[in-house]
Amino acid sequence: MPGREAETIFLRPAFAAVFVAACVLLGLFLAEVRVSRLHHDRDAQLLQSYRRLIDPLLSAVPPPAAKPERQT
Template sequence: MPTPPDPLDPLLDHWSEVPEPSPRLASEVWRRIALAEEAEREPRGLRAGLEAWFARPPFAAMFVASCALLGLFLAEVRVNQQQRERSAQLARSYIQLIDPLLKDHVIARNP
């Protein structure tokens, strides 16, 4: 006994036929690829711009060196200020030792 034809066979045969792509399809695909590559090249926003700058080794090295020099400068300023305060305190102590009758407010005005 022969098997009856399957009703899906004509539909599946129709799907096996691949239509020819549109001639505009290739140009559209290349246009989208170009747009995607351009979007990747152009950083967007402040963070992306900073990342682009820090990705360059000369800039990153210069930034690290600048931070180190700034830290050394600020440390030197702080040490100088502490030395000035200590010198002024030693001068006040010396004057008080020489003349114990002087008042503290007079010493503070004339170190």
């Protein structure tokens, strides 16, 4: 029976420890992916906000060029 073999393999301490460690590592990886995505979204929002803030400065008329002083 295949079901019986699955039960006995989980009874081995070494396999149980590896299985638990793998589950913990998978959970940490998924949490890191989620946090990374949240940081990426926040950074994109901050960049948009900054661009909206400085947009009037970018579209303003540049100041006239300074005239060189005359040498006498």
